[in-house]
Amino acid sequence: MKAPAFTFERAPTLGDAFDLFEAGGGEAIYLAGGHSVVPSLALRLQAPETLIDIAAIPELSGIREEAGMLRIGAMTRHAEILADPLVATHAPLLAMAAPHVAHPAIRNRGTIGGNLCHADPASEFPAVMLALEAEMEIAAPEGHRRVPARDFFVDLYETACAPGEILVALHVPVAGPATRCAFDEISRRRGDYAMIGCAVQITLEAGRIADPRVAFLSVGATPRRVPGCEAVLHDALLSAATIAKAQDALGADLDPMDDPNVPPAMRLHLARVLLGRLLGQLENDHV
Amino acid sequence: MSEQIPLSFTLNGKPVAAFVEPRKSLADFLREDRALTATRLGCEMGTCGACLVMMDGAPAHACLVLAAQAEGAEITTLEGQSEDALMADLQAAFVDRNAAQCGFCTSGMLTTALAYVRQGGTPDRAAIRDALSGNYCRCTGYEAIVDAIAGVAEAAMHKEAAA
Amino acid sequence: MNAEGLRIGARHVGTPLRRENARRHVAGRSRFTTDLTLPQMLHAAFVRSPLAHGRITELDVSEARAAPGVHAVLTAADLADCCTPWRGTLDHFAGMTSVSQRPLAEEEVLWVGHPVAMILAESRAMAEDASELVLLDIEELPAVTDPHAALHPDSPKAALEAEKGNLCFETVLETGAVDQVFAEAAHVVEEEFTFGRHTAVTLEPRAILADFDPSTRRLTVHQGTQTPYQFQDTFARHLGLEQSNVRVISPDVGGSFGMKLHVYHEEMAVAAASVLHGRPVRYVPDRLETFLSDIHARDHRITARMALDAEGHILAMDVHDIAPIGPFSTYPRTSVAEGNQVIRLMGAPYRMPDYRGRLQVVFQNKVQTSQYRAVGHPIACAVTEALVDKAAVALGLDPFAIRAANVIADDAYPARSATGFEFEALSHEECLGKLRDLMGYDALREQQAALRDRGIYRGIGIAPFVEITNPGATFYGIGGARISAQDGAIVKLTPGGQAQVAISITEQGQGTETIIAQIVADELGLDPSQVRVTTGDTETTPSGGATWACRGAGIGGETALRAARKLAAQIRAISGAVLQKDGDTLILSGGAVVSADNPMVAMDLSEVARIAYYRPDTLPAGIDTSLSVAHHFAPSGYPFDFTNGIQASHVEVDPETGIVRLLRHWVVEDCGTIINPLLVDEQIRGGVVQGLGAALFEECLYDESGQLTNGSMADYLVPMPCEMPDIAIAHVETPTKDTILGAKGVGEAGTAAASAAAMNAVNDALLPLGARITQTPMTPLRILRALKTITD
Structure with missing residues (x-):
């Protein structure tokens, strides 16, 4: 388990990163925290000619509020997400999910941008981005663009970030006073890839749900929003009856992948159980 | 083999200037190039915790970090913690509670424990187990390790309260 | 000498002495x-077969x-002349077969890896x-991956050369009238069990650094192993070297648990390559390789039934174990011992007059299997205890009550099991009572009932066990294995009056060196800090069996004790000559030799040593001044020193x-004399x-083609801190009379019954839901299937 040989470059700026990528003839990959890239190299799952370290690029760091949006730099470490007061206030769902990401030491070095670009369907933050309707700011030599989370996660380990492009930051609409959210996952051991995970964000006024977003992880090649379930929740009273209907609706929303350890019927069952628990928690908090 | 690149960082409190093959992990650099073998390799993919070192004050998997990524960083291995009073307390507690059997997980366990107690971790057993959730031990069954850390966390709390 | 030193009988055996090795580790x-x-x-790396079974067509x-950077690339042909093949069969497993093995596959590949x-x-x-540049073409052959299918006469063979198809070994143990007992029994409970295949996952992988010096034809092997002497013999014989020229050194070993005493292809290849090239060769499998090459363990399909009378007394068991192994039997301890112990340990705690146990060991194209911590015990215990609990439910008996009615009474020893084991003295009744108090059983039952009303499903499971420890030569030697049943120790008094011990048992973190220091310190009247113990080097320690099958403390400890007594006698004789006292009237205590009848007549050990080493001319002529003694000890008397105990598990099942959440675990254990309670508890x-x-x-987990589908630490789930419970421990001490020390083994006791207790606890939790599980690991999927929540 030793990585194949490659050359290593450090990019002080975005422009340098693009130039280095260009010079590498497309056989280069970017390195942020390295916690997805380095093990994949050790396993020889990929063999790039060049690694371009983008950790020092200034645009990639920092968390700040900008015009009703929380801007989170792509190099932000999971541990910073967990501890940051702005995240806790403006994106509580993200803060709730952070402790579920792997283990403490991984969270010290792993970055949210690297995590999102790795696009592991069992990972927590991609599902959270879907539920938060975040926008991904992608930099390319020709300029920056923003991609909504729903268009960012294209397929298994595949994102809208084209080769050579760099995820610079994510922009999260800040939570309102009536925003309620919940996150949990069911895994066999703490920090494991979850058998199922769910992020819920709703607006709750006088017991009635508005703008429901429900996103699941570990249900297929990408994290999924569940439109049928959300339609049930929209404008409904948060009650046991609503929760049961929302659980039912998941059958049409989800078509989990084949996996001998967690067959599709079990995955769907666990999705229903977890959704019921999270909505029940929101209902209890409300009462 | 790709060309070696220059690397400078602080290792156990002292500046290090070296050349390193880019593909070399920090763990292999520490073990092979600096003979700091307390940093151990159990899985090389970030799942066992045997290779944890302090990187800029927080535990990091030396197997998941390329040596080249340590440029400018402050790295402390178990060998470099011998002057730390809190580490000395943890080491004594591990011996007293027999929390190290074969010893292969011990450096990583102590690194996690040091960060936990330094951050004001409490003697709460569930919280300690959560902090240790990425540290594998095949020998002890974990209870002795939890006991040892809980004892030091308890003492640290009292010290804090008295101060 | 101060007054403190004069205190006679300050014993260290029985005290929780801290381990000096732990100080080095921290x-x-x-x-x-x-x-x-x-x-x-x-540095070595291996190119491995990507297919479970096939024929190499191009390499x-x-x-x-x-x-x-490549020095050499070796294939089977390169090693053919320097390493002879091995075959993992033993004579006492009558009729067993296995194909022989060489370090590298010649033509047929037998498993993925x-x-x-x-x-x-x-x-x-x-x-x-460089390994990525090797061109390897393999013509695929049918892979044998299901043990039942493997036994079908038309099944393809896992190994083409196998003499008896896929059957490695078959045996039946049977008392007189099993069928009749079942036909006439008031109650019969039966069950089918599946026990998964698992592996050791020692945190330090296997590791070897072989260093051959062609100028002297000496081979020095640094190896993470439990059994350096066995490997000294193995390397010498298979590589054609003089045994005296082979030195195996085992420094600190990062966990072992039975996995590091088997012969592996890679280690043989590394040693052979060092001989061939005259250079040190190092090999440490990475974690992916350990899953593909370390021995795997367990893997049983068992049908079992138990007959009971109307009052719930166990009359008989009838067990059929199909034990799938790898494509060949592991060398030199075989892949048969696991199943053999499974069928012999069934019902071991109980008065059970009749028994039939049938074992079929079956080849398949997966990694080889062999002994791993608690060989066979967890399986026999889980089957027995699941049936006892099932019978208790059928008869309306409490789990403690049915066991109290059936365990062999504490005053009924010596006793003999239906499977032929001879028990010297066990303490099931006392352990049962102690466990009940320790766990607060009645309160737990009340809490369980109250929580069930609130939809919380907790379960309590108990499992008594018997453990095989301190095996004699009947274990391996009788079958022709070159595995020592005895151990040896050299104890010396240094010129400064302290002790050094070289002993053939080995240390992997359990505290071997510490307990030997305690034992020797007591015999010589020293503090353990004055006793230095050396282990794990075939050149500097006597040969012996080393550490496996819970023999280190019992056999190695006795060896050290007897060696130290020999030295003590020698010290008394020399000092007696100086003090003009009969040696038999002198006591070694507090670092001195003291007259039993007059404590004022005494001399420090350092003075004895000084005279013996530097001024032997002042001693009476002809006196033996030896201050190093050697002693070997082989167990005699009972073929094994059995231990016993009982465990309880408390779980909560989320239906x-x-x-399953493990809430708490309790163990009451009887390993005879406790040398060091701290170390014993942590072993448990x-x-x-x-x-x-x-x-x-x-x-x-394997797919049908024989691919291991979860061979990494991200996918193979080892127990981690958050999911494991705190474990309360209590003891009963019934020393064996076979030895002076009275110690039995303890290293496997915890593993022997923990999974049985957990399975019973889960089934107790599931009982009101009408579900039952008899397969391990008890995964969420299997529990949901048992509950019929998932029906596909």
Whole structure:
């Protein structure tokens, strides 16, 4: 388990990163925290000619509020997400999910941008981005663009970030006073890839749900929003009856992948159980 | 083999200037190039915790970090913690509670424990187990390790309260 | 000498002495084989079969040979003349068969991971680079991956050369009238069980650094193993070297648990390559390789039934164990011992007049299997105890009551089991009572009932067990295995009056060196800090069996005790000459020799040593001044020293998710004389957690083509801190009278019954839901299927 040989470059700026990528003839990959890239190299799952370290690029760091949006730099470490007061206030769902990401030491070095670009369907933050309707700011030599989370996660380990492009930051609409959210996952051991995970964000006024977003992880090649379930929740009273209907609706929303350890019927069952628990928690908090 | 690149960082409190093959992990650099073998390799993919070192004050998997990524960083291995009073307390507690059997997980366990107690971790057993959730031990069954850390966390709390 | 030193009888055996080795570990100063480097050292990597069964049609290593940093690429032909093949059969397993093995596959590959070629390069990374350049073509042969199908007469063979198809070994143990007992019994309970295949996952992988010096034909092997003497013999015989020229050194070993005493293809290849090339060769499998090459363990399909009378007395068991192994039997201890112990340990705690146990050991194209901590015990215990609990439910008896009615009474020893084991003295009744108090059983039952009303499903499971420890020569030697049943120790008094011990049992973290220091300190009247113990080097310690099957403390401890007594006699004789006292009237205590009848007549050990070493001319002529003694000890009397105990598990099952939470675990254990209670308890805790890992998490999963589908630490679930419970421990002490020390083994006790207790606890929780599970690991999927929540 030793990585194949490659050359290593450090990019002080975005422009340098693009130039280095260009010079590498497309056989280069970017390195942020390295916690997805380095093990994949050790396993020889990929063999790039060049690694371009983008950790020092200034645009990639920092968390700040900008015009009703929380801007989170792509190099932000999971541990910073967990501890940051702005995240806790403006994106509580993200803060709730952070402790579920792997283990403490991984969270010290792993970055949210690297995590999102790795696009592991069992990972927590991609599902959270879907539920938060975040926008991904992608930099390319020709300029920056923003991609909504729903268009960012294209397929298994595949994102809208084209080769050579760099995820610079994510922009999260800040939570309102009536925003309620919940996150949990069911895994066999703490920090494991979850058998199922769910992020819920709703607006709750006088017991009635508005703008429901429900996103699941570990249900297929990408994290999924569940439109049928959300339609049930929209404008409904948060009650046991609503929760049961929302659980039912998941059958049409989800078509989990084949996996001998967690067959599709079990995955769907666990999705229903977890959704019921999270909505029940929101209902209890409300009462 | 790709060309070696220059690397400078602080290792156990002292500046290090070296050349390193880019593909070399920090763990292999520490073990092979600096003979700091307390940093151990159990899985090389970030799942066992045997290779944890302090990187800029927080535990990091030396197997998941390329040596080249340590440029400018402050790295402390178990060998470099011998002057730390809190580490000395943890080491004594591990011996007293027999929390190290074969010893292969011990450096990583102590690194996690040091960060936990330094951050004001409490003697709460569930919280300690959560902090240790990425540290594998095949020998002890974990209870002795939890006991040892809980004892030091308890003492640290009292010290804090008295101060 | 001060007054403190005069206190006679200050004993260290029985005290929780801290381990000096732990001080090295916490300081980061351990020296594992993986830490060692030597000048001119080469690193090995292996090219492995990607298929479970096949025939090599092309193997082209020319490009790899030309790769940067590569010293050599070896194939089977290169090693054919320097390493003879091995075959893992033993005579006492009558009729067993196995194909022989060589370090690298010659033509037929037998499992995914079978080494085919070996790269020797300047670094491990370069060796891995070159391994990608080897061209390997394999014609696929049918893979045998299901044990039932494997036994069908038309099944393809897992190994083409196997003499008896896929049957490695078959045996039946039977008392007189089993069928009649079942036909006439008031109650019969039966069940089918599946026990998963798991593996050791020692945190330090296997590791070897072989260093052959062609100028002297000496081979020095640094190896992470439990059994250096066995490997000294193995390397010498198979590589054609003089045994005296082979030295095996085991420095710190990062966990072993039975996994590091088997012969592996890679280690043989590494030693052979060092001989061939005259350079040190180092090999440390990476974690992916350990899953593909470390022995796997367990794996049983069992049908079992138990007959009881109307009052719930066990009359008989009838068990059929199909035990799938690898494509050949492991060398030199075989892959049969596990199943053999399964069928012999069934019903062991109980008065059970009749028994039939049938074992079929079956080849398949997966990694070889062999002995791992608590060989066979967890399986026999889980089957027996699941049936006892099932019978208790059928008869309306409490789990404690049915066991109290059936265990062999504490005053009924010696006793003999239906499977032929001879028990010297066990303490099941006392352990049962002690456990009930320790766990607060009645309160737990009340809490369980109250919580059930609130939809919380907790369960309590108990499991008594019997453990085989201190085996004699009937274990391996009788079958022709070159595995020592005895151990040896050299104890010396240094010129400064302290002690040094070299002993053939080995240390992997359990505290071997500490307990030997305690034992020797007591015999010589020293403090354990004045006793230095050396282990793990075939050149500097006597030969012996080393550490396995819970023999270190019982056999090794007795060896040290008797050696130290010999030295004590010698010290008394020399000092008696100086003090003009009969040696028999002198006592060794407090670092001195003291007259039993007059404490004022005394001399320090340092003075005895000074005279014996530096001024022997002042001693009476002809006196033997030896201050080093050697002693070997082999167990006699009972073939094994059985231990016993009982465990309890408290769990909560989430019936919606199928997830089991371990709340608490209790153990009452009787390992005879306790040499060091701290170390004994931590051995038990570690063992329990290995058993709980098997119960809930650990399983090597294969697909139908024989691919291991979860061979990494991200996918194979070892027990981690958050999921494991705290474990309370209590003891009963019934020393064996076979030895002076009275100690029996304890290292496997925790593993022996933990999974049985957990399975019974889960089934107790599931009982009101009408579900039952008899397969380990008890995964969420299997629990949801048992609950019929998932029906596909």
